[in-house]
Amino acid sequence: MDLSHRKVTKQILLTDEKGEKLANRVVHVQQTAHDFLFGCGAFHFIPYANGAEGDFAELVDSWLEIFNYGTLPFYWGGYEPEEGKSSKDSLMKTAEFMKSKNVLVKGHPLCWHTACADWLMKYDNETILRKQLERIDREVSGFKGVIDMWDVINEVVIMPVFDKYDNAITRICKEKGRVRLIREVFERARANNPDAVLLLNDFNTSIDYEILIDGCLNAGVPISAIGIQSHQHQGYWGREKLEKVLERFSSFGLPIHFTENTLISGEIMPPHIEDLNDWQVEEWPSTPEGEERQAKEIAEMYGILFAHPLVQAITTWDYRDGAWLNAPSGFLRKDNSRKPSYHTLKKLVKEDWWTDVTLRTDAEGRITVDAFKGDYRISADALSQEAKLADDAPLSLKLANA
Numbered sequence: 001m002d003l004s005h006r007k008v009t010k011q012i013l014l015t016d017e018k019g020e021k022l023a024n025r026v027v028h029v030q031q032t033a034h035d036f037l038f039g040c041g042a043f044h045f046i047p048y049a050n051g052a053e054g055d056f057a058e059l060v061d062s063w064l065e066i067f068n069y070g071t072l073p074f075y076w077g078g079y080e081p082e083e084g085k086s087s088k089d090s091l092m093k094t095a096e097f098m099k100s101k102n103v104l105v106k107g108h109p110l111c112w113h114t115a116c117a118d119w120l121m122k123y124d125n126e127t128i129l130r131k132q133l134e135r136i137d138r139e140v141s142g143f144k145g146v147i148d149m150w151d152v153i154n155e156v157v158i159m160p161v162f163d164k165y166d167n168a169i170t171r172i173c174k175e176k177g178r179v180r181l182i183r184e185v186f187e188r189a190r191a192n193n194p195d196a197v198l199l200l201n202d203f204n205t206s207i208d209y210e211i212l213i214d215g216c217l218n219a220g221v222p223i224s225a226i227g228i229q230s231h232q233h234q235g236y237w238g239r240e241k242l243e244k245v246l247e248r249f250s251s252f253g254l255p256i257h258f259t260e261n262t263l264i265s266g267e268i269m270p271p272h273i274e275d276l277n278d279w280q281v282e283e284w285p286s287t288p289e290g291e292e293r294q295a296k297e298i299a300e301m302y303g304i305l306f307a308h309p310l311v312q313a314i315t316t317w318d319y320r321d322g323a324w325l326n327a328p329s330g331f332l333r334k335d336n337s338r339k340p341s342y343h344t345l346k347k348l349v350k351e352d353w354w355t356d357v358t359l360r361t362d363a364e365g366r367i368t369v370d371a372f373k374g375d376y377r378i379s380a381d382a383l384s385q386e387a388k389l390a391d392d393a394p395l396s397l398k399l400a401n402a
Contacts, residue, residue, distance in 0.1 A: 003372075005309045006036065006353070008389050011368045013396045014361055016383060021365030022399065025380045031355045033068055033102060035373040035390060036306065037257075037313035038349050040331075042070030042098065042105075044319065049094040058336055063319055066331075066346050070098055071259075071315055072147070074107045074139060075115035083119045088142065095146045106315075107147045108259075109154035109201065110136050111185045113162050113169040120168035125175050128168045133188045140192035149197040151227060151259065152189050153182055157204040157212055164275075179215045190222045201227030201259050205245050213252055225312065226252065227259040233269040233276050233327060236297045242304050250310050257313040258305060265294035265321075265339060266328035279325060286321055286328035286339070295340035302348055 014022040040063060048056035063070075072091055073079070080086040095105045111132055120128050140150065159181075160173040173181050182200065189198050200216065200223050202209050216223060226249055230237065237245075249256055265286040273279050305311045317323075320330040331342040355371040361380075369389075376387050383399035 001303060001307045003307060003353070006306065007370060007372050008392050009368065009370050010389050010392060011366055011394045012378070012387075013394070014365050014367065014378070014380065015396070015398050017398060017400050019398070022361055022380055022383075023363050023365045025361045025365075027359050027361055027367055028377075028379045029355065029357050029359060029367070029369050029371065030377045030379070031372065031374050032377055032386075033375040034349070034353070036353075037069035037104060037315075038067050038345075039069035039071065039106075039313055039315035040067045040319050041315070041317050041323070042067075042094075042103070042319075043073055043323075045070065045098055046072070046090060046094045049097040050090050055336060059320065059332070062332065062336070062338065062342075064101055064103070066342075066349050068102065069104045069106070069313060069315065071106045071108050072098075074109065075112065076117040076120075076135065077115045080117055080135075083117070088139075092143065092146065095143065099146055104149065105147045106149040106151065106197075106199075107139065107143065109151040110139060110189065111152065111169060111181075112154040113159050113167050113173070114155070116167045116169050121166070123168070125172050129172050129176070129184070132169070132172070133184065136185060136188045137192055140189050140196065144193045144196075148193060148195065150189060150199065151201040152198045153185050154201050155203060156182060156200070157202050157206075157208045178212055179219050179221070182212075182216050183219050183221045186216075186221045186223065197224045198222060199225050199227040199257060199259065201229065203229035203231065203260075205249075210248060210251075213249075217252065223254060225255040225257050227257050229260040230258055231260060231262045231276060231317065232297075233262060233264055233279070233325065233329070234271055234273065235268050236263060236293075236301070239300065239304060242301060246304075246308050246311070250308075254310070255312045256308070256310045257315070258311065259313075259315050260317045261301070261314060262317050262324075262327065262329040263294050263297045263301070263341070264327060264329055265290040265341065276325065281326060284322075284326045284328055286333055290328065291339050291341065295344040298341045299344050299348065302345065306348075306353065 044059045048060050098105050156178050162170045269279050305314050318329040320332040321328045322334045359367045361367050371389050373390050384402050385397050385399045
């Protein structure tokens with residue numbers, strides 16, 4: 001596996017506060033964070049950050065042992081069930097807490113036909129679109145500096161032909177067309193936060209999504225990254241499909257985020273189910289055999305994605321079993337015990353793809369370190385300094401007393 005694009009070879013000149021070279025000194029180079037975004041759904045942070053009782057502290061603590069990137073829910077119907085009354089305060093408190101833990105936060109999504117606000121249905125299409133754009137103004141500007149990454153619009157391939165129930169967003173997508181609607185919501189998000197990372201996100205990995213992306217780029221839509229959902233309730237995609245998907249979507253030259261990944265540690269959902277939401281079961285247990293399978297699939301899939309130069313982020317959707325569709329799709333069982341997949345991913349993220357080395361400076365006070373890109377603490381005895389190692393350019397670093 002070639003991981004050279006994930007690493008730097010860095011020459012660092014170390015001095016003390018007086019500018020004296022730290023020659024022939026033992027130096028500890030300790031990684032504190034990845035540049036790569038290892039993410040997971042973070043919905044359980046909301047009750048914890050807002051003071052709810054329960055086992056949320058245990059969930060949050062174990063989550064933070066692995067992940068540096070979390071997704072929070074902004075589904076319009078739940079976020080603003082009554083027009084003008086939103087959950088902004090609780091989500092802002094949650095996002096600020098996550099940021100204080102050095103977690104990058106993404107909001108999901110700003111525009112989607114599912115889980116939409118029912119009260120929009122009383123308006124005509126022109127008003128619906130205006131309120132959708134105003135919603136983007138409010139969230140993107142209101143959370144700027146705390147949340148600077150958004151799934152701007154979700155599952156547009158199916159949006160204008162969605163027929164399970166009537167909804168306001170499908171109405172305006174039918175009228176305007178996919179690309180025109182995408183362009184309007186992206187341009188509005190970009191205007192409110194010019195530095196934000198803005199994603200187009202979809203579960204459809206067919207040529208229809210490629211055609212849609214191509215149309216958007218030709219129309220000048222400011223897409224920052226392509227979001228690919230990979231809910232594998234009906235079985236692991238496998239190396240061949242995964243590599244084909246990567247090859248096809250890499251043709252656009254944009255960063256790729258695997259935004260919603262699930263791998264099951266129990267019985268696989270039957271293949272005849274077309275819409276995953278149609279599989280409703282009271283019990284869906286995790287099994288020992290399924291947990292071993294899940295761990296192996298996590299190891300292979302993350303390895304393939306981490307090795308691909310355009311992939312910037314991987315988000316597992318459910319942290320604990322029994323979330324979406326009651327599936328055994330988490331890294332934790334329902335009793336919060338850690339599954340083999342938890343230990344497998346933690347080993348990859350914090351051991352195999354992590355740098356923690358002890359070196360000795362030369363007579364000029366220099367070290368050369370081969371390191372995964374990320375944030376570091378570099379120390380020599382009582383002296384230390386924080387640094388970001390993101391490229392191969394030489395670095396001069398002044399260590400100070402902690």
